[in-house]
Amino acid sequence: MSKVVGRWRIKWMEMWDQDFVDLVEPGYFQFDKDGLGFFVFGAVEGQIDYRVSDDGERVEFSWSGNDDGSEKSGRGWFQVHSSRLAKGEFFIHCGDESAVEIEHQT
Template sequence: MLARVHNKALHATRMLVRFCVSLRSILHKTGRRSRSRELGVSSGGKLINIVGKWRIKWMEMWDQDFVDLIEPGYFQFDKDGLGFFMFGAVEGQIDYRVTDDGARVEFSWSGNDDGRENSGRGWFQFQSAGSAKGKIFIHCGDESAVNIEFQA
């Protein structure tokens, strides 16, 4: 019974976050917000299009079973400078920027941690066209190093 209630609450939260992502996307398309570029530069100097889904391959604080608890953990970067991530019981909407030198993507996020509203920030440094290493911070909570890999 408790699991069913938790799943319904999680679903409702996801729907609300996706609604907010859609609303922000509409505001962007109407020209109310300007966004940064979606191209990054790897440590080898190669241009990287960060738009797409990046699978979480490793996290310092949690084992892979937790990362993939509900679905395989990921970060999704969309063209409009927004995105979404999920790992374990943590999920959130991303607002990202690629740094001026193109070497990093930095983001803030808002979402929930095991059903509790939360927020935070993070960053990724591009290693190659298909991998990045970074860190995610949960406001007033945990922080973890993260390795991600681009999913074709």
Template sequence: MSKVVGRWRIKWMEMWDQDFVDLIEPGYFQFDEDGLGFFVFGAVEGQIDYRIPDDGGRVEFSWSGNDDGREKSGRGWFQFSSSNSAKGELFIHCGDESAVEIEYQT
């Protein structure tokens, strides 16, 4: 589980430019040791519940949170391309979806 634990900076999102991603603060995903975490980008924030499949090369998560104060939820995943970068998808339930690239920070 330690491969994913830490803060991952959002480097690119297909649906939103970096100015929006970093609107309130630099966009990130945080994965904690207990299988939970948090993310922020633009006016969207969410609490994460994640799992790592047996192969360890991927993390899958569901999330609940808000978009500018409106309740939202969804799911997503990341595939690790190295020890410090990953690519994946974020899905908003009944809404947008976006490819995402993240980079390990701490």
């Protein structure tokens, strides 16, 4: 099983402060075993379709969902630095982008 599977709490985003990230509920990314997942932060939420590199150290994903009720999509990636920490980038198609750090929840 890939070490990215599970719920990862958003600890920091370059573009948005933590109060916004946790606006509706504590921000997170969820990576399920089947290559799909979900994320929530602020007023943004979406379904994820992800792939893990052969070495298990990088995950790349596309997503579709909404931002405050408006349909949105995008992509992103994370580099896994340890079993608990990953850092990457999150992109909204034709919109904002942000560096992001996540921490695996136990």
